Amino acid sequence: MGTRRSERQSGVDGKLPASGSSNGRVNIGRPKGQEERQPWELGLFWLLVAAIALATMLVLSGSVRFFAGDVNGSCLFMLSSFLQSLAAVLGIAFTLTLIALQLAAQSYTHRVIWLHTRSVVFVFTFAMLLLAMVFIAVLLASYRSIQSTDRHPWVDLAVVWFVSALVLLIPFAVRTLRLLAPDSIAAALLAGLSVKQLESSDTAAVHVRIGPVFDMARKAIVSRDERTLELLMAQVRRRVAALLADVALGEEGLDQLQRAVSPEFRDLGWLASDRGDIGAVKQVVDCLRELVCRAGARPDRRVFAEELNAAIGDIWKEASARFSDTAHAARLAELETSMSSCRVEISSVLDS
Structure with missing residues (x-):
């Protein structure tokens, strides 16, 4: 894509602040209602x-x-x-x-x-x-x-x-x-993604669990199946949030997790922009926003939050270019509204 650049954006609204305080809106533990249950x-x-x-x-x-x-x-x-x-x-x-x-x-x-x-x-x-x-x-x-x-x-x-x-x-x-349902497939795949795998730096084992889920998400974007994309993003959000809440996840495992999911999210956002699917762009950004807020509320997860915040900035830059013509003016305005909401929520959680 002509508008993509290799340099990382500082995020939706600049660098994340150094403080890890959170005004009480984000629960740092396991997300409510997202306990992992066996079928x-x-x-x-x-x-x-x-x-x-x-x-x-x-x-x-x-x-x-x-x-x-x-x-x-x-x-x-x-x-x-x-x-x-x-x-x-x-x-x-x-x-x-x-x-x-x-x-x-x-x-x-x-x-x-x-x-x-x-x-x-x-x-x-x-x-x-x-x-x-x-x-x-x-x-x-x-x-x-x-x-x-x-x-x-x-x-x-x-x-x-x-x-x-x-x-x-x-x-x-x-x-x-x-296992014919996309969210069940994603849940089964991501359930096997453990802190032990992340800490062992076994990139292949991590990719086997994460890669197919994002493959399904790409296919959903191409076919304009927003419901499937929503279900897949929900499963990714639950599992990543659970891993972030695990006290056993150290710096090495956190870095491995970031290198596994950040490029995938960028690619999804760029693909959604290429396909002219404003709904898919918003779903990817919404998933990233929740993870940024959750990770940014903890000082030891701030690096992870910075990377995902940079991914949001990259997606926004690409989407702005793709929807910049007159024919997409309404869609661009809708996307700008969504991104403004994203900035407000991230700032309310991360600003000290």
Whole structure:
């Protein structure tokens, strides 16, 4: 872009003041209502895993019996039905996964595919399905040896694993469908961004978590999907605010976080200006403004606030150039109003 310059702007309204006082308007701790909560299906999944392990141990110890039928007749029919049902369920689960992967890659970015394939829910559910199928097939192949015994704990175990495989489909399906939503994808990606990663200066690991979220934001800007952009910016704001509030985040981690998000925000603002999307520019600036206010209220986060404030200045300069012609006079006036509001809010928090 012809109007971009490499030099950093001092921000929307000059350098941030040295004082870290904040007139009481900004809560420095974790943002209210933004506590990170695990999805309910993940809690259900671990509850089911514990129940499966307990039921397996009880069956193998002989404490619990689930089946007491005739091995020659009803048992063989039941096991055969189990095997056919599991084969059908495995096909459905596999098809659901392929559809989810295709939709995620086409709608957002291919870099979110691993959220599905590397999750413990995905791996354990498919492993349970395959294990139950193989185990039941072995029982059917060796039913004569089972018949010669008075007790049939292996048949009981087959019942437990069959039911377990079916029940595990509930959290699996819910999680797969939930990860079709952009904000859920962003939340899952950013949840893995930890202070430990930032402090270790593992740039690649940090980018794997942050990069796809901003890729989705760029795609939302190009397609003029302001709602998706709003959801993504909200997730970024929550996670970055939570990291800033973490007392374990030191100077090295803070610098790593700044180098990861500041260029991405600049690029989003510039892209929104290029596309003539005043709404997207305002959303990016609003997200930056909140983070600047939150970081600037703490002396040990002031460097981070300075960098993001400079990004706001760069975005404003680019937007002013893009909307400077007569045809965009109304949009420029609207943007100037938004930027004036941004200056007022930042000043009210950061000025001593």
